[in-house]
Amino acid sequence: MPKRIETVVLHDSSTPVLGDIQKGGSVVLTTVDTLLSQARAHALWPLTFGLACCAIEMMCTVASRFDLARFGSEAFRATPRQADVMIIAGRLSKKMAPVLRQIYDQMPEPKWVISMGACASSGGVYNNYAIVQGADQVVPVDVYVPGCPPSPDALIYGVMKLQEKIKKTRAKSFSELRIAESLNPRQMEEVRS
Numbered sequence: 585m586p587k588r589i590e591t592v593v594l595h596d597s598s599t600p601v602l603g604d605i606q607k608g609g610s611v612v613l614t615t616v617d618t619l620l621s622q623a624r625a626h627a628l629w630p631l632t633f634g635l636a637c638c639a640i641e642m643m644c645t646v647a648s649r650f651d652l653a654r655f656g657s658e659a660f661r662a663t664p665r666q667a668d669v670m671i672i673a674g675r676l677s678k679k680m681a682p683v684l685r686q687i688y689d690q691m692p693e694p695k696w697v698i699s700m701g702a703c704a705s706s707g708g709v710y711n712n713y714a715i716v717q718g719a720d721q722v723v724p725v726d727v728y729v730p731g732c733p734p735s736p737d738a739l740i741y742g743v744m745k746l747q748e749k750i751k752k753t754r755a756k757s758f759s760e761l762r763i764a765e766s767l768n769p770r771q772m773e774e775v776r777s
């Protein structure tokens with residue numbers, strides 16, 4: 585009995601082939617840097633971390649009226665290990681500062697910090713022995729949002745400014761952060777060269 589031989593060719597229809605291009609199909613050319621930074625900027629996951637009255641405004645940003653989901657940041661996480669942006673919302677007491685630093689250290693790289701409100705950024709009206717006069721004394725801050733309290737749309741504007749900053753960051757600097765955790769110094773030099 586003769587054998588029947590069938591040839592099956594699999595083709596992902598979303599991948600353009602030469603024939604598609606010749607027929608006028610769409611092709612997008614970009615760099616890996618742009619692709620990664622766009623993905624990171626539009627999928628920021630904030631840490632749930634409210635310190636004082638500013639936190640009420642931060643909560644409003646995810647409610648229906650302001651809807652932070654439009655910018656890809658509605659997924660507030662309850663653990664630092666799943667978050668990549670810390671929003672310091674409210675005055676930072678000296679007693680709380682080591683806790684804030686520990687939580688920041690537990691966030692995976694790459695990570696960013698938004699200082700929300702006058703108290704977090706400079707101590708605000710609390711110029712006294714108990715309050716840290718600026719959260720940048722404890723963690724590196726990427727974006728400062730002014731106001732007492734800043735409105736939810738001001739915080740959203742701060743998130744947009746952070747997105748702009750991330751989009752300008754080269755992917756190589758992100759990958760080096762990860763590599764640093766797994767390679768010894770000699771291997772790091774080889775990767776960099």
Ligand code: SF4
Pocket residue numbers: 636637638673674675700701702703704708731732733734
């Ligand atoms: S900036 Fe104003 S609203 Fe925000 S924590 Fe300080 S006092 Fe409260």
